[in-house]
Amino acid sequence: METTVRDAVRKAGGRDLRRVVYSSEQIAERVKEMGREITDHYPGDGSLLVLGLLKGSFIFLADLVRAIQLPLEVDFLVASSYGDGRVSSGTVELVYDPETPIEGRHVLLVEDIIDSGNTLERVIPLLKGRDPASLEVCALLHKRVVKEDPEIRWVGFDAPAEFLVGYGLDDAGDLRHLPFIASI
Ligand code: IMP
Numbered sequence: 001m002e003t004t005v006r007d008a009v010r011k012a013g014g015r016d017l018r019r020v021v022y023s024s025e026q027i028a029e030r031v032k033e034m035g036r037e038i039t040d041h042y043p044g045d046g047s048l049l050v051l052g053l054l055k056g057s058f059i060f061l062a063d064l065v066r067a068i069q070l071p072l073e074v075d076f077l078v079a080s081s082y083g084d085g086r087v088s089s090g091t092v093e094l095v096y097d098p099e100t101p102i103e104g105r106h107v108l109l110v111e112d113i114i115d116s117g118n119t120l121e122r123v124i125p126l127l128k129g130r131d132p133a134s135l136e137v138c139a140l141l142h143k144r145v146v147k148e149d150p151e152i153r154w155v156g157f158d159a160p161a162e163f164l165v166g167y168g169l170d171d172a173g174d175l176r177h178l179p180f181i182a183s184i
């Protein structure tokens with residue numbers, strides 16, 4: 001059931017949400033499609049490692065792995081680029097590095113949203129250096145601002161150039177728990 005407007009207003013602590021950009025139904029449908037494509041892409045031999053970039057990807061990843069019909073393992077990586085601001089700081093810090101060995105694994109890196117591309121520019125070479133069998137990126141949203149795009153195999157939606165919150169995306173830590181994606 002779609003959350004009522006009143007629920008959303010309470011979750012937002014009375015803050016103004018400009019508009020709903022992707023409803024929970026739209027997101028659910030797209031995530032299922034991506035799950036099917038990912039299922040078709042990989043061998044079902046247990047070599048798939050889904051690596052979520054925290055914190056933003058946690059809700060997307062939770063829904064995505066349930067739509068993938070293959071054996072897989074989940075781990076996380078924490079990179080921080082924004083601090084509390086709304087503009088990418090340009091410095092990407094690795095705050096947590098996965099303990100799962102990735103050599104010889106098919107690694108699927110899951111990102112919430114690609115903006116400047118700084119995070120992936122830092123994380124991709126780092127993971128490639130560890131000799132995975134393959135490395136692909138699946139992002140729910142892509143703002144299409146980067147000219148030289150690192151190859152991203154799966155993108156949920158091309159996002160508008162607005163600041164988005166909800167479904168894992170935050171504004172200074174707030175609003176990750178909205179079940180839809182809104183602009184503020
Ligand atoms: P990039 O390194 O500039 O590509 O930024 C990637 C990260 O910035 C994402 O994983 C998000 O955590 C954050 N980010 C980028 N755009 C938004 C937005 O519109 N809302 C919330 N977080 C965002």
Ligand code: MG
Nearest residue numbers: 055056082170
């Ligand atoms: Mg963030």
